Amino acid sequence: MVMKTPTICSILFAFLVLFSCSWTVSSDGQQDFLQCLSLQSKDHTSISNIIYTPENSSYSSILNFSIQNLRFASETTPKPLVIITPVNEYQIQPVIYCAKENGMQIRIRSGGHDLEGLSNTSEEPFFILDLVNLREINIDVEKKTAWVQAGARLGELYYRIAEKSRTLGFPSGVCPTVGAGGHISGGGFGTLFRKYGLAADNVIDSRIIDVNGRILDRKSMGEDLFWAIRGGGGASFGVILAWKLQLVDVPEKVTLFTISRTVEQNATNIVHRWQYIAHKFDKDLLVVVYIRRVNSSQDGRRTIQASFQSLFLGGVDRLLPLMHQSFPDLGLKREDCTEMSWIESNLYIYGLPVEPLDVLLNRTQANKRYVKEKSDYVQKPISKNGLEGIWKRFFEEEAEEAQLVFNPYGGRMDEISESAIPFPHRAGNLYKINYAVYWDEEEASERYINWIRRLYSYMAPYVTKFPRATYVNYRDLDIGVNNKGNTSYAQASIWGLKYFKNNFNKLVHVKTKVDPSNFFRNEQSIPPLYSMWTKNGK
Numbered sequence: 001m002v003m004k005t006p007t008i009c010s011i012l013f014a015f016l017v018l019f020s021c022s023w024t025v026s027s028d029g030q031q032d033f034l035q036c037l038s039l040q041s042k043d044h045t046s047i048s049n050i051i052y053t054p055e056n057s058s059y060s061s062i063l064n065f066s067i068q069n070l071r072f073a074s075e076t077t078p079k080p081l082v083i084i085t086p087v088n089e090y091q092i093q094p095v096i097y098c099a100k101e102n103g104m105q106i107r108i109r110s111g112g113h114d115l116e117g118l119s120n121t122s123e124e125p126f127f128i129l130d131l132v133n134l135r136e137i138n139i140d141v142e143k144k145t146a147w148v149q150a151g152a153r154l155g156e157l158y159y160r161i162a163e164k165s166r167t168l169g170f171p172s173g174v175c176p177t178v179g180a181g182g183h184i185s186g187g188g189f190g191t192l193f194r195k196y197g198l199a200a201d202n203v204i205d206s207r208i209i210d211v212n213g214r215i216l217d218r219k220s221m222g223e224d225l226f227w228a229i230r231g232g233g234g235a236s237f238g239v240i241l242a243w244k245l246q247l248v249d250v251p252e253k254v255t256l257f258t259i260s261r262t263v264e265q266n267a268t269n270i271v272h273r274w275q276y277i278a279h280k281f282d283k284d285l286l287v288v289v290y291i292r293r294v295n296s297s298q299d300g301r302r303t304i305q306a307s308f309q310s311l312f313l314g315g316v317d318r319l320l321p322l323m324h325q326s327f328p329d330l331g332l333k334r335e336d337c338t339e340m341s342w343i344e345s346n347l348y349i350y351g352l353p354v355e356p357l358d359v360l361l362n363r364t365q366a367n368k369r370y371v372k373e374k375s376d377y378v379q380k381p382i383s384k385n386g387l388e389g390i391w392k393r394f395f396e397e398e399a400e401e402a403q404l405v406f407n408p409y410g411g412r413m414d415e416i417s418e419s420a421i422p423f424p425h426r427a428g429n430l431y432k433i434n435y436a437v438y439w440d441e442e443e444a445s446e447r448y449i450n451w452i453r454r455l456y457s458y459m460a461p462y463v464t465k466f467p468r469a470t471y472v473n474y475r476d477l478d479i480g481v482n483n484k485g486n487t488s489y490a491q492a493s494i495w496g497l498k499y500f501k502n503n504f505n506k507l508v509h510v511k512t513k514v515d516p517s518n519f520f521r522n523e524q525s526i527p528p529l530y531s532m533w534t535k536n537g538k
Contacts, residue, residue: 029102029125030081036098037084041091050091050133052083059083063120065363066112066132068177070370072120074442080107082127086134089241093213095129096239100211100519107522108235110150111179115373116475118522119182119235124484129239131181132363136242139164144247145204146170150181150240155346155360161247162343162357169250169342172199174349176360184243185234186473187423189432191311191349194411195283196248200230200421201412205244208234211515215241228510228526232422232500233472236507236526237514250342255316256349257336260307262296267306268387271406273329274308275381279410279430281326284313291404293394304391311345370442372449374435374456375474376463378406379428386462393458398451402437424501425469433463434474453478472499472524481523492527499524 034051041047052059062083067073081104086092099106105126109119120128131151137160138147148157155176161168171192173183188199196202205218206229216238218226225237234240261267271289278287290307308330312319316337323332344354352359382390394402409429418424425432435455439448456478460468470476480495489508496504504526511518512529521527 029104033098033102033104033127034082036101037094040094040097046087047091047094050085050087052085053081054079062130063128066109066130066179067117067120068112068365068368069115069117070368070442071372071445072117073368077117078121078123078126080121080126080128083130084127085130085132089134089207089209089215092129092209092239092241093215096209096211096213096519099127106520108181108239109179110181110240111153111177111183113175113178114182114475115371116477116523118475118524122522131179131239134241139247141165141168144168144249146245146247147242148180148245149242150179152180153363154178154180154183155362158343158346159357159360162341166341166343167250167252168247170199170245170247171196171202174346176346176350177363177365180243181234181240183473185229185231185240187231187421187471188473189407189471191286191345192248192250192313193413194281194286194408195313197412197416198231198421198423199245200423201416202246202248203230203243204246206230207241208237209239209241211238211517211519224506224510225514228422228507230421230423231472232503232507232510232526233524235522236511236520238520251313251315252341253315253339254342254345255312255314255319255337255339256310256345257332257338258307258309259330259332259336260305262294262303262305263391264296264303267304268384268391270308270329271306271387272381272384274327274406274408275378275430277326278406278408279414281408281410282322283411285319285322285326286311287327287408289404289406291390291394291406293399293402302395304394309349311349313342315339370439370445370448372437372452373474374452374476374478375471376433376435376456376459377425377429377469378431378433378463380462381430382462389458390455393451393455396451398437398439398448401439402435402452402455405434405436407432407434418501419503419506422500422503422507423472424503425471429464432471433459467498467501469501470498475524477523482521482525482527487527489527489529495524496526 037047052062084095105122105124107119107122107126107128109128109130134149134151136149137152139160141164154172172188172190184199208216229237261270287308287310292305294305296303347354408431414427416426418426435452437448437452479498482492507526508529511526516528518528
């Protein structure tokens, strides 16, 4: 990108803008950064309207709007020196240029769901590039494709698809407030993954701004970079602007059920059996298990409940014979089942009423809480004794609102190569575990985080080893972090191999090629193979 030499008039105008907006700065770097933005932007008035500092009255509301986890909304959480909310992609180019010139660290936020807050905070002086206004979605029903900008939420994407067609869908997550940019760049699990794979498996083009400020598509970025951003985490390589998605076929009616069993109702045996068969089900059938602690309906005492929730891509008449043959232990009956459209199923699975559909357009979670999550992969069924050890830990005080989710593998996930995209967790897995614990008081955070760490430690004998694999979209800094500056391959591989297995090596080589100075970095970003990083990232 060629930066024009500013005129005397533009420099004077910039200082007037800075003064009129009360851009009080806390360091020379911040002041220089803001001045640079004004000088490098073609439309000075426009750039001033998308910049927020702590002295702006809207700063707190803009900051907190997309913070979905209260762990990163406390007064002690490090805050950005500046928040920038571009309304078009060309406003991002001078941001990158000026950040490099002034040694400012960038945090890129599309939906704010990063479970360790890496899109919202940093231990180094930083600014947030918030893509909340980049939310355009264009659906082509005839070609079965969609362009979705990075700041659009998944709920918005599903709603816009349903406006055009009730027989098209997309295989990504069920949480409607997750941003498309980060979700897809990490892989993107959803209820259609046994049929169609991950969200990233269904990306056919992308737009990204690289470290040099160039706007690239698949052709101009090259296949290596295009490979890396589909599952390797886009924030390591540039700013994801938009994805071109291959939409998938869904039937007019799908069938859902939720059947819950407590340990007194044989839940342990049913879950144990589920481990052997769920990955072998027809591709159209997904049966997920949720583990929670509940109060018994009989005497009110605490017990463990396993809820089996299903999405079947077809009608109930086809589902019942499949379930009776494959999983008779569950005892599914016709009255347990509900037929609805695929778009309605997203609301049902997320726990919302299926009408009105426009609730999918809500951009923030209704009830934000403190949360810590982890993940694992299981390749051999856990014994009944092992499952009972999990139940025991759910009787501890901190587990009152904890949850485990078992997502079965098989189907399309067994057919895609581990190296097709950076996401490597394919054939050989029976299911993925998501651990989550929720709480409501900041001062209790240590207790709840320690509880989930103890559970995670207990699970070590039952999950994958060498490495103990985990999913990058369930970000977990417990497994390792980078240094603030230079990070060796050996140090980064501690966490990198767990997320990406052997694909980590290729990701490092792509990073070395496209961002050798390590400008795009965070606590778990892909490092370059050799370090050229300096204070100002030059």
